[in-house]
Amino acid sequence: DWTLVHAGLPPQWDVATALERAHEVEAVLAGPDPAAFLAEMFGGKPGRWHDDLAGQDRLRYIVNAFTRMRYVRADGSLALKPNGAPGTQPDDCLPWYDHPERASRGRSIVFGHWSTLGLHRGPDTICLDSGCLWGGEMTALNLDGPRGRDAVITRVPCPGFR
Numbered sequence: 625d626w627t628l629v630h631a632g633l634p635p636q637w638d639v640a641t642a643l644e645r646a647h648e649v650e651a652v653l654a655g656p657d658p659a660a661f662l663a664e665m666f667g668g669k670p671g672r673w674h675d676d677l678a679g680q681d682r683l684r685y686i687v688n689a690f691t692r693m694r695y696v697r698a699d700g701s702l703a704l705k706p707n708g709a710p711g712t713q714p715d716d717c718l719p720w721y722d723h724p725e726r727a728s729r730g731r732s733i734v735f736g737h738w739s740t741l742g743l744h745r746g747p748d749t750i751c752l753d754s755g756c757l758w759g760g761e762m763t764a765l766n767l768d769g770p771r772g773r774d775a776v777i778t779r780v781p782c783p784g785f786r
Contacts, residue, residue, distance in 0.1 A: 626767055627728070631737035632693045635700045635723035636673050639731050645686045652683060672701035694738050696720045709740045721749040732771050745773045756782035 627639050637645065652661045664680045665687055677685060688702060695703040695717040706713040713719075719741075720726070721733070729748060736753035738744075743763050744751035750772075756762040761779045769776035 625732060627731050627733045629733060629735050630691050632689070632720040632735050633726075633728045633733065634673055634689045634693065634702070635696055635720065635726045637689075638727040642690075642728070646690065649683055649686050649690075668702075668704050671704075672699065691737065693720055694741075696723055698723075700725070707738075707740060709742075712740075721746055734765060743777065743779070745775065745777075747772055750775055750777075754779065759783065 627633075627642075629642070633639070633642050652658060661680070661683060665684060667684055668688070670677060670681050670685050673685060673689070685702075688704060692704050693702050695706045695713050696719075697703055697716050698718075700723065703714070703717040706717055710719050721735075731748060733749045735749065735751055738751055739753045739755035739758055739760065741751050741753065742760070743754045748771075750765060752763045752765055754761040754763040760782060762782055764778045766776035766778070
């Protein structure tokens with residue numbers, strides 16, 4: 625019953641939708657010409673999900689949501705530039721997990737990609753990125769234990785960093 629994502633889930637997607645979108649990218653990567661997709665993968669557009677997105681724009685949005693997202697706007701669009709801890713973002717942005725209309729609310733979601741957030745325990749989300757790469761800690765979660773704020777966390781220092 626845990627959902628593990630690299631960065632987060634857009635507010636418009638529930639977990640079932642996220643799995644469908646992940647399979648779309650997986651199929652392209654496993655297909656005959658993944659290099660064409662990879663050559664066009666990077667960029668910040670489109671910033672908002674629409675069911676009628678197609679082709680490279682659709683795939684780029686999916687990859688951005690899963691791998692780069694930290695903040696979103698009230699309309700659900702991705703805000704990819706802000707990367708500091710909550711409180712440092714522009715006024716029109718909020719952490720993806722705090723969006724009031726988040727379709728994945730109530731699911732236990734574990735994510736990372738946000739070392740400036742650090743270990744974060746929300747009611748239904750846990751961020752495990754505590755900056756090991758930057759000399760912080762490596763953080764692990766016991767998936768067989770309690771959930772939410774009672775989840776069992778283990779942390780070890782990472783004295784060397786890159």
